[in-house]
Amino acid sequence: MKRLALLSTIVFTLGLSGLRADEGVKVSPIDHAATLKECGGCHIAFPPQMLPSRSWTKMMGDLANHFGENAALDQAVQDDIATYLAAHAADAPATKGGARFTKGLGADTVPLRITETPYWKREHDEIAASRFSDPKIKSKANCIACHRTADKGEFLEGDE
Amino acid sequence: MSNSRKIALISLLSLTNLAMVLPAAADPARDAILATLAEEAKKADPAFGGFSAERGQAFFAAKHTGGKPDTPSCTSCHSQDPTAAGETRAGKRIEPMAVSKNPSRFNKVEEVNKWFGRNCNSVLGRECTAVEKGDFITYLSAK
Numbered sequence: 064m065k066r067l068a069l070l071s072t073i074v075f076t077l078g079l080s081g082l083r084a085d086e087g088v089k090v091s092p093i094d095h096a097a098t099l100k101e102c103g104g105c106h107i108a109f110p111p112q113m114l115p116s117r118s119w120t121k122m123m124g125d126l127a128n129h130f131g132e133n134a135a136l137d138q139a140v141q142d143d144i145a146t147y148l149a150a151h152a153a154d155a156p157a158t159k160g161g162a163r164f165t166k167g168l169g170a171d172t173v174p175l176r177i178t179e180t181p182y183w184k185r186e187h188d189e190i191a192a193s194r195f196s197d198p199k200i201k202s203k204a205n206c207i208a209c210h211r212t213a214d215k216g217e218f219l220e221g222d223e
Numbered sequence: 224m225s226n227s228r229k230i231a232l233i234s235l236l237s238l239t240n241l242a243m244v245l246p247a248a249a250d251p252a253r254d255a256i257l258a259t260l261a262e263e264a265k266k267a268d269p270a271f272g273g274f275s276a277e278r279g280q281a282f283f284a285a286k287h288t289g290g291k292p293d294t295p296s297c298t299s300c301h302s303q304d305p306t307a308a309g310e311t312r313a314g315k316r317i318e319p320m321a322v323s324k325n326p327s328r329f330n331k332v333e334e335v336n337k338w339f340g341r342n343c344n345s346v347l348g349r350e351c352t353a354v355e356k357g358d359f360i361t362y363l364s365a366k
Binding site for chain 1: 291292293294310311312313314315337340341342344345
């Protein structure tokens with residue numbers, strides 16, 4: 064009986080232990096209204112933790128040419144968002160565990176797409192390229208098509 | 224049914240019919256945006272004779288040149304049918320443009336300026352004129 068109780072406790076604890084390293088990644092959700100509204104207008108507001116600050120600075124400096132579209136903002140809004148993104152970037156002092164997102168990334172490399180980072184590629188190396196061109200997914204930028212709670216900073220596996 | 228009840232019912236039915244033939248609900252904020260655009264249009268061309276839903280429809284559906292190659296038309300993202308939802312190139316749903324389906328369209332001046340500013344540049348490679356903007360809003364307000 065005691066053994067059963069112990070076993071239940073173990074099973075229960077394992078069940079509650081949450082995310083294992085190979086089940087996906089969680090980051091602090093964005094808590095900045097302008098970033099959520101303006102970035103989230105066309106795609107999910109991507110986690111700032113997933114790119115280094117140099118990437119966000121470059122991207123926010125050329126919103127008129129944003130992946131084939133003009134995404135210009137008023138200067139004050141643009142500055143506000145750029146500051147938020149840089150402060151929460153992979154290499155920002157306040158970001159916990161950000162190093163995993165820049166692992167393998169050359170110091171001189173300035174990726175503008177999260178999907179260009181070695182981290183993203185490692186995590187998606189088992190996904191066939193054809194999956195991303197599926198009309199229901201459309202683009203690698205459409206994280207939420209497979210990671211259903213990506214807008215909450217949760218990129219879990221097996222959601223698709 | 225008493226006569227007075229009959230009259231009340233008929234009045235109610237007429238009102239419902241009226242509401243069905245009228246275009247989407249008027250919005251003072253949208254009217255003000257259109258009035259400002261009309262002033263601008265008049266300033267640019269004193270012969271300006273008012274906005275046109277037909278011109279707006281043609282502009283919405285047209286394939287334009289001069290803009291970014293991925294977005295030659297409004298319909299590239301907003302779908303051919305403005306009463307239906309569209310989709311951004313990144314796969315995110317865009318609420319319908321037609322005011323009848325989405326009454327919050329074109330009633331916040333900052334939003335109107337932001338999106339015309341971006342999308343005219345993406346699609347046409349230039350700012351839109353006041354006439355183009357006014358026609359566009361007039362078309363989608365009636366849609």
